[in-house]
Amino acid sequence: MITCSAPGKVYLFGEHAVVYGENAICCAVELRTKVSVEKSDEIIIESILGRTRLDHDTHPYVSYVIEKMRQFVDIPGVRIVIESELPVGSGLGSSAAVTVASIQALNHLYECGLSLEDIAKTGHEIEKMVQGNASPTDTYVSTMGGVVMIPQRKKLELINCPIVVGNTHKFSSTKQLVGNVSKLRSDFPSVVEPILSNIGQISILAEKLVAEGDYETIGKLMNINQGLLDAIGVGCAELSSLVYAARDNGAISAKITGAGGGGCMVALTREDNAEAIAKAIENAGGEAIITKNTAEGVRLESLHG
Ligand SMILES: Nc1ncnc2c1ncn2[C@@H]1O[C@H](COP(=O)(O)OP(=O)(O)OP(=O)(O)O)[C@@H](O)[C@H]1O
Ligand SMILES: C[C@@](O)(CCO)CC(=O)[O-]
Ligand SMILES: [Mg+2]
Numbered sequence: 367m368i369t370c371s372a373p374g375k376v377y378l379f380g381e382h383a384v385v386y387g388e389n390a391i392c393c394a395v396e397l398r399t400k401v402s403v404e405k406s407d408e409i410i411i412e413s414i415l416g417r418t419r420l421d422h423d424t425h426p427y428v429s430y431v432i433e434k435m436r437q438f439v440d441i442p443g444v445r446i447v448i449e450s451e452l453p454v455g456s457g458l459g460s461s462a463a464v465t466v467a468s469i470q471a472l473n474h475l476y477e478c479g480l481s482l483e484d485i486a487k488t489g490h491e492i493e494k495m496v497q498g499n500a501s502p503t504d505t506y507v508s509t510m511g512g513v514v515m516i517p518q519r520k521k522l523e524l525i526n527c528p529i530v531v532g533n534t535h536k537f538s539s540t541k542q543l544v545g546n547v548s549k550l551r552s553d554f555p556s557v558v559e560p561i562l563s564n565i566g567q568i569s570i571l572a573e574k575l576v577a578e579g580d581y582e583t584i585g586k587l588m589n590i591n592q593g594l595l596d597a598i599g600v601g602c603a604e605l606s607s608l609v610y611a612a613r614d615n616g617a618i619s620a621k622i623t624g625a626g627g628g629g630c631m632v633a634l635t636r637e638d639n640a641e642a643i644a645k646a647i648e649n650a651g652g653e654a655i656i657t658k659n660t661a662e663g664v665r666l667e668s669l670h671g
Pocket of ligand 1: 414415426448457460538
């Protein structure tokens with residue numbers, strides 16, 4: 367059995383706007399999805415979502431991965447087992463992590479010779495197939511790790527303060543939220559396009575601040591970004607409640623991460639108040655996870671059997 371893992375991510379800036387070509391800055395985090403693969407007589411996919419064969423309803427990303435990899439190699443049967451530290455459908459890039467880790471695991475099993483660039487590109491094609499419209503951000507960051515400016519795919523300095531995630535446990539689907547923003551943009555282009563462009567401008571301003579490690583100013587810009595995400599309708603009461611709980615208890619910043627509508631928010635904190643902010647998020651009804659930025663993207667965990 368071969369096991370590969372890939373990290374999830376949080377957006378410091380730019381979700382949704384990045385789908386329309388605006389700049390975004392996204393950061394891989396130390397929460398991983400592990401995918402184990404072995405040759406078998408039939409196709410079996412096992413995860414927290416169930417045990418299926420090729421199945422585009424229950425396992426759309428992994429089913430498309432198998433179909434895509436069949437363009438490079440004959441795959442008569444394979445058993446794929448998924449274990450994840452990332453909450454499913456929650457803004458932490460669970461779809462990208464499962465896609466990227468599955469591609470790399472099959473790449474090793476069948477010795478396809480795909481490069482990291484090939485993996486990120488194939489992952490993006492799969493996110494587009496499932497989501498309808500998708501930026502390359504989540505799959506690129508999950509493949510390469512680190513902090514990345516999109517669309518340039520430029521690596522920035524690592525973020526070295528604690529990152530506290532608050533999960534509302536309210537279900538959200540990226541496909542649906544991306545569709546809602548697309549409708550709002552076509553209904554009110556003169557209002558929504560400038561908002562998306564302003565979100566992009568924030569990332570452009572922030573690039574230098576990330577290099578300097580100026581988290582106080584990064585935080586102010588993240589909070590502005592949060593207001594603009596609310597304006598395009600991807601907030602909700604549960605997310606706002608966690609965002610204000612974090613800010614009121616001394617977080618440097620707090621905003622939605624990922625598609626929104628539910629799922630997770632992200633706060634940057636100081637070393638000495640990460641625990642207090644996690645507690646405040648829990649008191650406000652969320653589940654808190656303290657994590658940090660990771661430089662490591664997709665990786666081989668083990669080769670055995
Ligand atoms: N552990 C897992 N096992 C199998 N499939 C998973 C797993 N985690 C995520 N997925 C797939 O990804 C889908 C969720 O993807 P979605 O893009 O809606 O959310 P996300 O990636 O967590 O959030 P975001 O895109 O906002 O970062 C699930 O419905 C499932 O198809
Ligand atoms: C909402 C979105 O911008 C981020 C989802 O993590 C969609 C995408 O970039 O594909
Ligand atoms: Mg996703």
